[in-house]
Amino acid sequence: MEERNKTLGEFIIENQKAFQYSSGELSRIINSIRLAAKVVNYKVNKAGLVDIIGAAGEQNIQGEDQQKLDVYANEVFIQTLINREIVCGIASEENDDFITVQGSDNSHNNKYVILMDPLDGSSNIDVNVSLGTIFSVFRRITPIGTPVTSEDFLQPGVNQVAAGYVIYGTSTMLVYTTGHGVNGFTLNPAIGTFYLSHPNMKFPVNGNIYSVNEGNYVHFPQGVKNYIKYCQREEEDRPYTSRYIGSLVSDFHRNMIKGGIYLYPTSSKAPKGKLRLLYECNPMAFIAEQAGGKATDGFGRIMEIQPTELHQRVPFFCGSHNMVEKAEQFMAEAE
Ligand SMILES: O=P(O)(O)OC[C@H]1O[C@](O)(COP(=O)(O)O)[C@@H](O)[C@@H]1O
Numbered sequence: 001m002e003e004r005n006k007t008l009g010e011f012i013i014e015n016q017k018a019f020q021y022s023s024g025e026l027s028r029i030i031n032s033i034r035l036a037a038k039v040v041n042y043k044v045n046k047a048g049l050v051d052i053i054g055a056a057g058e059q060n061i062q063g064e065d066q067q068k069l070d071v072y073a074n075e076v077f078i079q080t081l082i083n084r085e086i087v088c089g090i091a092s093e094e095n096d097d098f099i100t101v102q103g104s105d106n107s108h109n110n111k112y113v114i115l116m117d118p119l120d121g122s123s124n125i126d127v128n129v130s131l132g133t134i135f136s137v138f139r140r141i142t143p144i145g146t147p148v149t150s151e152d153f154l155q156p157g158v159n160q161v162a163a164g165y166v167i168y169g170t171s172t173m174l175v176y177t178t179g180h181g182v183n184g185f186t187l188n189p190a191i192g193t194f195y196l197s198h199p200n201m202k203f204p205v206n207g208n209i210y211s212v213n214e215g216n217y218v219h220f221p222q223g224v225k226n227y228i229k230y231c232q233r234e235e236e237d238r239p240y241t242s243r244y245i246g247s248l249v250s251d252f253h254r255n256m257i258k259g260g261i262y263l264y265p266t267s268s269k270a271p272k273g274k275l276r277l278l279y280e281c282n283p284m285a286f287i288a289e290q291a292g293g294k295a296t297d298g299f300g301r302i303m304e305i306q307p308t309e310l311h312q313r314v315p316f317f318c319g320s321h322n323m324v325e326k327a328e329q330f331m332a333e334a335e
C-alpha cells in the first residue's frame with residue numbers, strides 16, 4: 001500500500017509493536033482523540049449555521065470569556081475520554097481543577113493522564129479562522145489503584161509519552177508524536193477517516209517567518225524587541241516575513257511546514273507570558289523537538305520546567321532550531 005494512503009488505524013496497528021504502546025492503551029487514547037476530533041470538527045464546520053458562535057456567558061479559571069465552542073469542545077473530549085475508560089485523570093484549560101476518572105467498577109486502574117486545550121485560538125471562532133485542539137499525555141506517577149493527585153499532572157514535559165494537536169483548517173488534521181517522530185493525518189470528511197498525509201514531519205532548521213503579536217511590541221523584553229528589529233533589518237533584502245494567525249496551533253503548523261518561529265513573550269499585559277505550560281507549551285514543545293525544532297522560554301528548555309500550578313503560564317519561543325537559538329542569543333545579550 002502506498003505510504004500516503006495508510007489510515008490512522010493501520011498506522012497505529014503497524015507501529016503498536018515498534019513503539020511499544022503498552023497494552024494498546026496509548027493507541028486507544030490517540031484513537032479517542034481521533035473520534036472526538038471528528039465530532040468537534042463537524043460542529044466547527046457548521047459553526048456559522050448552528051448556535052455555537054459567541055460567548056458562553058461564563059469566565060474560565062484563566063479569567064477569559066469562554067466561547068460556546070470552547071465549552072462544547074471541552075465536553076466532547078472529556079466525555080469521550082471518560083466513556084472509553086482509558087485515562088485515570090484529565091486536566092483542561094476550561095476546568096479549574098483536574099478530573100479524576102474512575103472505571104465502571106470504580107477502580108483507578110488506568111495508567112495515563114491527559115492534559116488538553118480543547119479549543120485553541122478562541123478569538124478566531126467568530127471570524128472563521130482556523131482553530132485547534134492540543135493534548136499532552138503522561139504516565140501517572142502515583143500508584144495504580146489509587147485516585148490521581150496533582151503530582152500526576154505537574155510533571156516536566158520531558159516525561160510526556162505522547163502529544164499532539166488537531167487543526168481545524170482548510171482541512172482537518174491530527175498531528176502527533178509518541179516520541180518516535182511526528183506524523184500528520186488528514187481527515188477525509190466524506191468517509192470520516194484520517195489518512196497519513198504528512199509522514200515523518202520535520203521543522204526546517206532555518207526559516208524566514210516570525211509569528212508574534214507585534215501589537216504588544218512596546219511591552220516586550222528588550223531582547224525580543226532586538227530580535228524583531230533583527231528580522232526587519234533594512235540592510236538585507238528583507239529576508240523575513242511576519243505571519244500571525246492568532247491560533248498557536250495554526251501558526252505552529254505553518255512554521256513546521258515552511259520554517260519559522262512563534263513567540264509569545266512576557267509583556268505588561270502577560271507578565272509571565274500568555275500560553276499555559278502544561279497543555280499548550282509542553283505538548284507543542286514535544287512535537288517541535290521530535291520534528292528537529294526547539295522550544296524555550298527564551299532562556300531554557302520548555303520541557304525541563306518543573307510545573308508548580310495546573311494553569312501556570314510561561315513565555316514561549318518555538319520553531320526552527322536556528323531561529324529559536326538566534327532569539328535566545330538576543331535574549332541573553334539583553335540581560
Ligand atoms: O490574541 P493574542 O494575545 O495574540 O493571543 C493569541 C494566542 O492566544 C491563544 O489563542 C491562546 O489559546 P486559547 O485560545 O486556547 O486561549 C493562542 O492560540 C494564540 O496563539
Ligand SMILES: [Mg+2]
Pocket residue numbers: 117119120121248280
Ligand atoms: Mg490555547
Ligand SMILES: [Mg+2]
Pocket residue numbers: 070093117118119120121122
Ligand atoms: Mg483554549
